[in-house]
Amino acid sequence: MTPSTSLMTYMAQKSNQMGIVVEQVEDEIAAINMALGASYAGVRAMTGSSGGGFALMVEGVSLAGITETPIVIAEIQRPGPATGFPTRTEQSDLRFIIHAGHGEFPKMVIAVRNPEDAFYQTARAFNIAEKYQIPVILVSDQYLADYAQTIKPFDFSRISIDRYLDDGSSIAEDEKYKRYKLTDSGISPRLIPGSVKGQVIYVDSDEHDEYGHITESAEIRTNMVNKRLKKEDLLRQELIEPELLGKDNPEILIVSWGSLHGPLKETIGKLVNEGISIGALVFGDIWPFPTKRLTALASKARLIVDLEQNATAQLDGLIRQEALISCDKKLLKYDGRMWSPEEIYNRLKGEVLNV
Amino acid sequence: MFETYETAWCPGCGNFAILASLKDALNQLGLDPSEVVISSGIGQAAKTPHYINVNTFNGLHGRAVPPATAIKLSNKNLTVIAESGDGDTYGEGGNHFIHGIRRNVNIAHFIHDNQIYGLTKGQASPTTEKGQKTSLQFNGVIAEPVRPLFLALTMGAGFVARGFAGDRAQLTELMKAAINYNGYAMIDILQPCVSFNKVNTFQWYKERVYRLPDDYDATDFSNALKTAMEWGDRIPTGIIYNVPRDTYIDQVDFLKDGPALVDRTLDPMEAKQLLEDFI
Structure with a gap:
């Protein structure tokens, strides 16, 4: 599409x-x-x-x-x-x-x-x-x-290709492979079909036991939900904090995400050259939501401005939900045309800097 | 080797016979459980792989064929079977059924056809007869039924068969032939639903099905079309159409002649050559 x-x-x-x-x-x-x-x-x-x-x-x-x-x-x-x-x-x-x-x-x-x-x-x-x-x-x-x-x-x-596949060597001879083995991390060793003779790999869209077989057990269900969600705790440790463009500890902090990086880089550079204490935090990793850098910068900023290419300020909502921080202003555009650096510059001047 | 499990099927369900034939077929073909994958959707038929010791991808309702297709393309050394019911295959999965045939990937497709949605207690499926009253269609089904074999033939399937859960010996042979066929091979397997289809009972099928004669020519397309439409007082079973066709893998050189995709070694530096286009 x-x-x-x-x-x-x-x-x-x-x-x-x-x-x-x-x-x-x-x-x-x-x-x-x-x-x-x-x-x-x-x-x-x-x-x-x-x-x-x-x-x-x-x-x-x-x-x-x-x-x-x-x-x-x-x-x-x-x-x-x-x-x-x-x-x-x-x-x-x-x-x-x-x-x-x-x-x-x-x-x-x-x-x-x-x-x-x-x-x-x-x-x-x-x-x-x-x-x-x-x-x-x-x-x-x-x-x-x-x-x-x-x-x-x-x-x-x-670039590295890290497969994290299991080779089945830890499975005892008379033991059957458990695709959904309950582990401390929540991550189960993953075998692929046909890789170990005699072992089969069951995956199921129904709730399943450690072997991958369909179950109605309340206890197994709870364990499996916990197992899957535990992985999110580890995932949070992988997060890359958003990139800061412009001043290190800006008085005016723009928050944005994705492809606005390019236009913002040009605009922020221009404003910094004009002597304005401004920076833009542009999110790449966005779920789970990284909060550390945002929280640190937000505590020092005088004004936080959300800038996005949508009508409902979706990043602003996410920030409130995940970081308990409210943006002071929102600059939004939703006419289907990309923000240009000039447009960002003019709207920042008109709606944020010169008011 | 393919083991026995406790099932959640009703006593007398046609699925027991289909499961037994499946185990016989795999045993007789000398396959190891680790070499076989069954992809299934949702429904009583789609539970089948839980009752046999083989690799299983039990996915979403109606979606047995897309994973089966991709599993075979990813590892051509596996024997891949898609196993699901009439609702799953011809209803929710109708689009995948049609395009799966067009793609002609080497998988066997066993469709348990009891002409009803059994798991959800008796609503009309795409193969329920027009006029039949069900637990949802109180005044009878208004729409015409799908004719699966005819549909498969007109889409260009190279292997089209009908089996009956009441003829285990024939069904086992059909399954073996479908698994050995190089390409997409479908068997529509008639089976009674003892709990929710009170019309198409074991007796109903038993009185109507007949084996195609030994001298039936399964390579004659127009005769196959006629045979596929035979339904009502007499219902033929056996291989209705069987001709060779180039499979998807046959038509892609690196899939056909190279190692299975899962056995390839990958090196990111190989992709560096692609940058040259931009310089």
């Missing part, structure tokens, strides 16, 4: 050269269920769409949650609701993505900020998905998906 199409097209172009299977399937429901099947079978799997397609995938996100199957999903936002502005840009799916999937289970959401960030964070997303056996959702938007920029070559030596 536009504007995520360029991802598929690029990979299809490279499929023969790199040996990638790219299949355009009947719908997004098939896409995520196939990706989960592939991941279960032991390969790395990714799918993606825009908001409408991701909406169809949401039951599959929940399936990834209960079956603890690693998956990476790219959600390339466009203005909604429904078909909205199919070829324009917005950041209005943040809350939807964070809450996607019925039931309670850990997931990670990373908003990518620019082409380099997208490259390194995608590689990181795969490693985190496999380490914690969770869905990791990469959030971008039409603006970031379609713009061109000159950048330094990516450093491939920084």
